[in-house]
Amino acid sequence: MNRCRVILLAVVVSMLCLPALAQEKKPESVVRVYVMVPKPGMTQQFEEGRKKHMDFHKKSADTWGWETWSIDTGEGTGNYVSVAGGHTWKDLDAWDAKLGDADGADGNKNMTPFLSASLGSVWMMMPDVSRPRTSMAPPKMQEVIHFQLKQGGDEEFNYGIKKVTEAINKTNWPANYTWFYLVNGGEQPHYVLIIPHDNWASMADLEPSFDVMLEKALGRHEAEAVTKSFDHSVAKQWSEMLTYRPDLSYMPGK
Numbered sequence: 001m002n003r004c005r006v007i008l009l010a011v012v013v014s015m016l017c018l019p020a021l022a023q024e025k026k027p028e029s030v031v032r033v034y035v036m037v038p039k040p041g042m043t044q045q046f047e048e049g050r051k052k053h054m055d056f057h058k059k060s061a062d063t064w065g066w067e068t069w070s071i072d073t074g075e076g077t078g079n080y081v082s083v084a085g086g087h088t089w090k091d092l093d094a095w096d097a098k099l100g101d102a103d104g105a106d107g108n109k110n111m112t113p114f115l116s117a118s119l120g121s122v123w124m125m126m127p128d129v130s131r132p133r134t135s136m137a138p139p140k141m142q143e144v145i146h147f148q149l150k151q152g153g154d155e156e157f158n159y160g161i162k163k164v165t166e167a168i169n170k171t172n173w174p175a176n177y178t179w180f181y182l183v184n185g186g187e188q189p190h191y192v193l194i195i196p197h198d199n200w201a202s203m204a205d206l207e208p209s210f211d212v213m214l215e216k217a218l219g220r221h222e223a224e225a226v227t228k229s230f231d232h233s234v235a236k237q238w239s240e241m242l243t244y245r246p247d248l249s250y251m252p253g254k
């Protein structure tokens with residue numbers, strides 16, 4: 001079992017069934033994400049423009065925080081990700097009404113000339129099934145694992161999710177992570193698992209291993225069934241490592 005699949009099975013839970021989430025009316029935690037692709041040879045110019053744009057947010061007394069991350073591995077290496085999370089749908093409307101036009105104008109002035117693409121999307125965080133770090137400060141690095149599900153694969157995937165949740169709760173397997181699903185801005189169903197890291201050494205497998213934990217909690221036959229249910233429902237999986245860039249970010253009050 002490869003490491004990405006192990007991590008998924010170890011932490012994925014019943015959040016993936018969107019109709020169920022809607023029925024339960026869980027609290028909203030909407031996240032805006034922008035992937036920025038600098039033109040070849042213009043990374044430095046883009047970063048300088050990004051700093052100016054963050055200064056715009058500061059001068060505008062923006063109440064939203066904007067984290068910026070550089071992508072260091074995978075197909076997106078060299079690109080940047082800007083994230084503003086923890087909001088409601090009404091928050092998005094209020095922010096657009098207050099700063100939307102001015103933000104767009106400043107971004108077009110300071111960043112767009114140095115970008116070959118800027119891709120926006122909206123995600124929903126799953127707080128009830130995540131185990132974020134107790135620290136509110138962004139980690140130095142974060143592992144991002146993407147899961148593109150097969151159409152109609154939610155039910156089988158959800159079976160494995162629920163059984164893994166039982167195992168994690170039963171054993172209190174040590175891990176910090178946050179789950180999101182794509183609401184708008186790309187091919188669906190698409191889910192992302194975020195795992196914080198302080199350094200590369202923290203990439204080492206946890207003890208006990210996931211396989212040992214799952215079999216101990218569920219028994220060998222049921223653990224194998226859980227693994228198969230996941231394998232059958234995922235169409236594509238890929239990962240990347242991101243590094244936090246405080247110099248390109250904005251936090252209210254700072």
